[in-house]
Structures are given as structure tokens and as C-alpha cells.
Amino acid sequence: MSNALELRGISKSFPGVRANDNVDLEVRRGDIHAIVGENGAGKTTLMSILYGLTAPDSGEIVVDGRTVRFNSALDAIAAGLGMVHQAFKLFPTLTVAENVVFRNEPRTGIFLDRAEAAKRVRALGSEYGLMVDPGARIEDLPVGVLQRVEILKALYRDAQVLILDEPTAVLTPQERDNLFVTLRRLKDRGRTVIFITHKLGEVMAVSDRVTVLRGGRAVAHLDTASTSPTEVSRLMTGRNVDLDSRPPPSLLGEAVLSVTDLTVRDDDGLVRVDAVSLEVRSGEILGVAAVAGNGQHELIEAICGLRPADRGSIVVGGREVAAADMAVTRESGLAYIPEDRHRVGTAAGGEVWANLVMGFQRRKRFRRGRFMRRAEVEEHARRIIADYDVRVAGPAVTAATLSGGNLQKLVVGREMSHAAPLLVAEEPTRGVDVGAIEFLHRQLVEYRSQGGGILLLSAELWELLALSSRVVVMYEGRIVAELDPAETDEAELGFFMTGGSR
């Protein structure tokens, strides 16, 4: 069998990171080829190189035996590649058919042939089991359907090799099963599928071959049939995952957060959090596990005072804050590491000190009457910079110059230095390197041991399991399970997260 695609010696560095280090990859025609690795292993960089979005520093790409150079995604499309990005590249107000045929439109005269476009979408859909209403508007469709549209887009452009980046991250179990059916059907029709994931179960379920990335290098190429989840997992992490290294429990104190019967709606008035009750006590980390878009973000926003509660009560540090804004919740003893450090957690145009004093600015320590005590503020900034190893020349530097990982350390350091009774941590380690992850984990555990209560949200289930004292699972706005991390695993979490019940 010939190779549909080969990568030879691909290397790519970003400032401070060697994202891909001499990666080789051979994908056989008609295979479903999984590429696995932890976050930060270099998967995404490799895929954007493959799809012409990033130029490699060195190495070559071979499609159908011919060496190619991609200057843009367009070249990759022309070479027969199709990419389904994790963040879909669709136009929300356009219809399915319009999205699919965009730039390769069928015409009658100068006009768009809408009937033909719809017909082509329907035909492709029935061939591959990707049924979608061609006239529906993208913004009205659920995520699982959007993914089908993305696949149709690639097929419409006659992609022989489909690349899917973490395709199941946003899917319900039903949708995921449908996706797998589609992938097999694509394989049966002779198309090649590259499937990027960090979920072992999926690798075993659907792939023919597996390439494992670790630290930017391809550490193994395996036949799925002759390997095991344990082996792949060992190769991915470079160690035996040892959940027993969990920190010893610490003394539980009083509740620092009590949520009772909380209902929250989103901007469109849909109920996103549905009668949720939970409690975080001092000295514990409560993990929240959920597939993206199941109300966990709205729950956090409501607790912090960034989104009004529809019904129910939120008590932070003994004070009812369901109707309060962030100023009040902060006063009541809440610190918050937000998911989006660029849009919410920092002001890129401000200095490092200005970013580090936010949330503290009204504290007695930092002001004299209405005036700011700049010396104190800068001292505070220097302390956080030192304690959290933020790599920056000094407090007066503009935050925009910090790398993503450093910015994250800045945000985490700022919020932890509040020493608030309740810390809400949303994806605290996203986008930081492995060393920093360990450091931040130690900090979180230390915070808890000193009597803080932490509400932890993470898409990384192993992180939740490694840190949490208890884990609750949210599904469609409700809490569907509460589990003891010592007695559960990712598979069981995943089961509940995708709507499973016992």
C-alpha cells in the first residue's frame, strides 16, 4: 500500500519552544491514522505545518510521492488535503450549502446556482452519512452538525486526506459515535483520515495506526491492533501515570462557597445552568468535569458576579452574592483565574504592575485615600514576579510583550496572592510548559493545604483527578455525578460527561 502522505524531518521552533523536533510521519492511503500526544507535545503545530498555515524551519512534506511546498492552506487544499479545525472555520449567518461551496460555487450565468449547491451537499451527505439540511443557517445548528459541515466542505473540495484536530472535544457521545461511523465510511471509500487526539479510548476504537508525539518528537509509530492503551499512554507521558501520587487530604474547614439551586441563562435566554447545588469547603479542591459548553463556564461567571443568576443562591464567605457584581464577590473573598487570559485576565496594553494590582487596587495597603501607593504596588508586582517565576525585566514592562505561559503565571500569581478563602481556577495550566504545570500544581495544592478552597475547572481530566479532593461532573447544565478521584478514572468521568448514567 502506498503512502498518501509523508512528513520527513519536520522541525519548527517558536521563541522559547521547540514545538516540532525532526518529526517523521508516514500515513498509508486508506488508513485512519491517529496522532496522539499530551497538550504541548507538538500536535497542533505539526498539523498547521501540514496544512500550510505555518512554515516549518526544516523538513519536507510529500503528498502522493511528490514533494510539495505549501505557502497557504489553499496549496494544501489543491494538493488534496482537507482540515477540520478544532475551532470551526464556518460563517455563522450563511447557510450550510453556502458554507460548503464557498469560493467554488456552482453558477448559472452570473448567479449562484443555489439548487445545484443544495443538491451537491445532499448527495455528498447521503454518500458519507453526513445528513445536513443545506438550507439551515450555521448559527442555528448544534456543534456536532457543524463538524459534519466542515467534513462536507473538505469532501466538496475533493480532499483525499482529511485531517481532524481533536474532533471529539466538543461532541456528545452520540455525535462521537456518528463521527466514527463517518470516518470508517471515508476509509471504505478509499480516503485517508488523520485524527489528532489525546484520548486513548478513541485511538483504540477507530484508528489503524498511531503516531505518538512527546515533547515535539515522534517517539513511536504503532499498529493499533498490536498495541495497548497502557503502552500508548506510557509513550505519551513518558512515565507510568500514577494517580496514587495524589496529595494527601488536608483538614476540611467551613464552606467557603455554597451554591444552592442555581439557575443561570446565557445571553440568548437559554438555561445553561440548571438547578445546580454544590459546596466548596476550606482545605479542599472541588473539580468540575464537563465537555465544553455544558454550562460550567456560565456557572463560574455567575459565582464570580460576571453574569446574573436567574434563580437560586450563591454564598461566598458567608455573604449572599447571587445578585452581586465582581467587586462584591472579590470583597467577600473570591479570587478568579479566568479561562481566557487575553480577553479577560489581562490588559495587554498595560504595564505588568498595572496588570498585577488589578483586583487589589482598592485595598488599604495600596492606596492612601484616593491616591495609589505606587511604591507598594510595584513592590507587590516584584514579589509576584519572583514568587511565580514570571520571566520579565520588571514591573514597568508592557504586558503585551509576555509570552502566553508567562502571562498565565502572571494571572495565576496575581489571583493566588489574594490568599482569598475561595479560588476559582479555570484551566489554570492551559498553554504552559510541562515544568510550569508541575509548579502550578504544587502551588494549587499548597493553597488548599493552607486552608483555601478551590473550585477547579479543567479540560484535562488527568489534572482534575490528580488535584481534586472531589470531582463533580456537569452535563447539560446539571450535576450528574460526584466522584472520588481515588476511586474513579478518566473513562468513568468521560462516561458521565457525555451523558451516561447508571
Place this chain on the structure above:
Amino acid sequence: MMSQSSFDRLSVALSIVAALLIGAAVIALSGTNPLLAYGEMVEGALTGSGLRNTTARMIPIVGMGLALSIPFRAGVINLGGEGQMVLGGLAGTLCAIYLPGPPALVMAASIVAGAVAGAFWAFLAAAGQIWLKLPILISSLLLAYPARAITSYLVRFPFADPTVTSSSTVPVPDANRIPKLPLFGGVSASLVLLAFFLVAIAIFNQRTVAGYETRMTGLNSRFSRYGGVGVDRQVVWVMLASGAIAGVIGTHLVVGETYRFLDGDLVASGFAWTGLLVTLLASHRPLPLLAAGAFFSALQIGGLAMQRNVNVPWQIALVVQAVVIVVLAGRFVLSRRQRAQPEEIPMAEGELTVTGEV
């Protein structure tokens, strides 16, 4: 940090040079020797009564610049300075004309009245954004037209001076006029007021907690809200402050300059818009704002001299002013907020994908 601001300074200097060159080209194309015209401008702005006129003109230009810099710095775009200035001006004028009492008190009352009227009009725009989700950019601008209409009506009918043909109020009584300072042969004492605003705003921006908070809101309002800042309240009071100063400037223009509220007079010179350009040029910082205001004032006064002496219309000054900002904005050094766009941040692994967006 240093290199960043010296880069800014360089860009500002370059954009001014570019604007003057473009202005020269326009003058040349319309048939006059630009060197001659610019020579007249410099002389007219800085010699003889020019210096006094330039200084006098700085009061409304720098004043409106300061007024608009307050909301701009907090990310609120007040394009309605004109309406706030005109209404404030009329309120102040009417007080100065009709209020009985000792002149000092009447003067103070008329300034306060101007501030209140301007602040009220600005408040309408702020309220519109907060409660009706109507962008201040649009509402403040549209509100300027009814403001002009109201003053125009009042000046033409209820408060018209029947003894003159132009539509205007009666003159402010001599005693109630803001006096002149013995500076360059008589600049309005409102200059003191301007200095007070300037210093107060500089201290507020640099030293106070609220000044810090407004700057952060201007850089990223979500960040501010997240940090516990009451952003809505902030929008209201930056607009109140802005409108109040605009109203005081309007009052000055009559009670301290022309002494009659003449219909259309206050808007004709476009001080609100020049002030807007000045604060943009100065990135909303008070001291650079003073310099930019002095420059634009000199440009306008020099332009008027040029018009008298070589018959080149003074509006070339308006052209140069606008071109400075166009060039600066086009060079991409001038932004209401120096926000790094997420897609421009060098992407490291794990940052390429953003989930949650369709």
C-alpha cells in the same frame, strides 16, 4: 518602555511633517506659494497680537481636548462635545446676563451652570448606552443636533436681543464678564481655569486609584470588570466630567470672549472637533495635549493671518490637523487602545486553537 514612547514621539513628529507637506501640496496646487503661506502662518501665530490670539484660542481647543480625553481614556467615545459645549455655553451665558448678585458670585454661578448643562447633555448619552444599549459614539453625536436646535431656538425667540439684526442674546453686563489677565496684552482669566483642569486631570490620571481604573477600562473593559471595577458607573461619571468641562468651555467662549451668544457662533469654529483631534494626537495625556493644543491653535491663528495677508483660506489649518491624525492612525501607531490582537501574539503550542467559537 522607553523605546516604545520614543517610537510614539517619532511617529507623531513624522505625521506632523507629513501633514505639513500635504498641506503645502494642497496650497501649491490651489495656486499659492506654500512657503509664503507658511511664513505668514508662523508670523501671524507668534508675533504681535498673534501670540495673544494663539494663547486665547488654546483655551477652547485644549479645554475641549481635555474634556474629551477623559472618556476617551476610559474607552468611551464622546463625539458629542459640540452639543455639550453649546448647551453649557447658553446656560452659562443666560446666568451671566440675568442672574442678579455680586459679579464674582454671578460669574461662578454661570460657570457652574455651564458645567451642569453640559454634564446633563452628556449624561443622556451615557444613560442611553447603559440602559438602552445605544452606543455613546452614535448617541452623543446625534444629540448634538437637537442641542444646537434648542439653543438656536432660544436665542432667536425667547432670549433674542431685539435691538440687533443678528440672532443673539443681549450682551453680558460688563461687570459679569470673565476678566482679562495682563498676559500678552489680555488673555481671558479662563486660562487659570484651564490650568486647573489640566493639573487636576494629570494628577487624577497619574496618581489616583480611579485614574488607574479608568485607564484599565480603556485598555480592556472586560479585564476591568473582572477586577471588580464598576464599569457602568465609570461610563456615567467620565461622561459627566467630560460634559461639564465642555459646558465650562462653552460658557467661557461667551462670558469670557464674545459676550453675546450668537446663534451658530460656537459651533462654527469647530473647537469640539479640533479638541477631539488634539486628544487623539496626545494619546489622551494632559501635557502632550497642551502641546498639541498649542500647535493646532497656532495653526489656526496663523491660518487666519495667512488668509488676511496672502488670501489663502485659513481652513488649510483644518486640513493639516485632520491629516496629522489620518497619517498617525494609518501608521498604526495611534489606537484608542494599544491592545495586542490575540491573533498577532506569537503563537506557541497550545495557543493555535481556540475552542468555543463556531
Place this chain on the structure above:
Amino acid sequence: MFDQLFDGALLESVFRALIPILLAAIGGLVCERAGVFQISLEGMMLVGAFAAVAGSYLGQSALLGVTIAMAVTALFSLILGYGAVTRRGDPIVLGVAVNLLALGLTSFLLPQLFGVRGVFQHPRIDGLDRLAIPFLSDLPLIGQALFNLTIPGYLSLLAIPLIWLFLFRTPIGLRLRGVGERPASAETLGVSSTQYKYAAVVFSGLACGLAGAQLALGNVVQFAENMSSGRGWIAVVAVMLGRAHPAGVLGASALFGFAEGLGFRLQGNGLPVQITEALPYVVTLIALALARKRFQRILELTAA
């Protein structure tokens, strides 16, 4: 009193007021669809009016005036195009500065070129003729208002269905909408957002040139300093209020045209001109307040 107000003549003055706003708004609508925040309609309209009068005066032909207005305004629009699209400058700062540049430039050139201040009127300026369509223009009530218009007038009304067809029924229109909504996604499919945005900006220049010509050679035959007097801003609002849909924008423009026409008529009935002139702006504000929630995009743009 009402039957005195609502008659064919009122409808005529409504259309008179409506057409320049509609033309400018059509330009704004295409920009909005292409994702260009276009608030320099006011200035471009003014430049168009000036160029139209200058062209008509120099060539003694109204059509030449219209052509020159469109060409000059299209050139002028490139300032915003270059600044906002190529240099990615702040569209609000640029838009405001371009408006002021237009005001400065026209009030400088007026005395410099024609030796007059404030208003330029001259018998050599050839005004746009109204072309009556036989039979239709004799219809009661709407005949004169709808079927006895200038060329820009007919174009403005024709443009509405044409723009609709273009946007929603042609491949290029589809791509333009895609570019406006998600430029990055369009780029990955090989559609250059820069090209489309430039095209949209230049189109808005052409439309505003036409709007200015109608204002200065159709509605009146003269140029007056700052004669656009806020109409371009009303066009900006009409685009938002009409949600950048041709029919919506027509409706919104008609509302403002009606307010202005009515104001004009009420003037005749004794209300002071100062009050009636403010009517379109007040109506605009009320319409905006009632519309609510339509300004997410601009709120996001302005609120950092």
C-alpha cells in the same frame, strides 16, 4: 390639519430628503457586509457634493459633475481603505479624521477655487434635471415623488433590489458576506479579504459621490460649507438600524426622509425652523432607543 399635511407634495419632499441618505447608506451597507466599519460617509458625501458642483461648473454639465463627484469621492475613499484595511488602523479614529479632513478640504477649496465663502451659487452650475416617466409620473400621490426623479434618484431606488441580488444571489456577494463575517475563514479558502474590503470601500465612495451630487445638483444647485450637515451620520445609523439588509436600510432611510420631509412641511405650517430641523435627529434617536440590542458589533468595537 393632517389631511393638509399628507399629500403628494409631502411625499415629494420625503423622497427629496431620502435619496441622498439612501445612496450613502447603500455604500455603508456594502462596507458593513464586508466587515469595514465605515463612519466616513458624512465626509465622503461632502466631498462628493463639492466635486459635483466643481465638475458641473467647470464642464457646464450636470452629468459631468456627477461623474467627477463619483471619481473624486472614490479616490478620497482610498484614504480610509488604506488606513483601515492595509494598515489596520483604528476605523473609528480614521473615520472621524477623514470626516474632518473632508470638511477642512472643502471649506478651504471653496474660497480658494471659487473665491466665495459659505455658499457657492453660479448660473454656470448645471443642475440635475428631473426625468419624468410618462404616465407613471401622472399617478396621483406617488407619481411625482417616485417617477419624476433625477438620475441618482432612480439609481438609488434601483440599487436596493440590485444590491440584494448581488449580496444574496451571486458568488461574489456570497464571498463578500463571508469576508465580512469571518475574514480568517475566507482567507483559508483563498478569498482575499483585503481585495473585498477595498472594493467595498471604493463602492461606498462611488455611492457617496452620487449622494453628494444629488445633494448639490439635485436637491439644490449650489455648494454650501458643511452641506451634508449630519446626513452621512444618519446614513451610518440607517445601516445599523436596517441591519445591513437592503430592505431594512431602505426602511430606515425612509423613516429619516419622512422625518425631514415632515419637518420641512411643519415649517410651512408655522413651527420654527430650528425645531423642525432637529426632527430627523430626534426621530433617529427614538428609533435607536426602540431598536435596542442591534448594536452589539459597534458596542464591542467601541467598548474596548
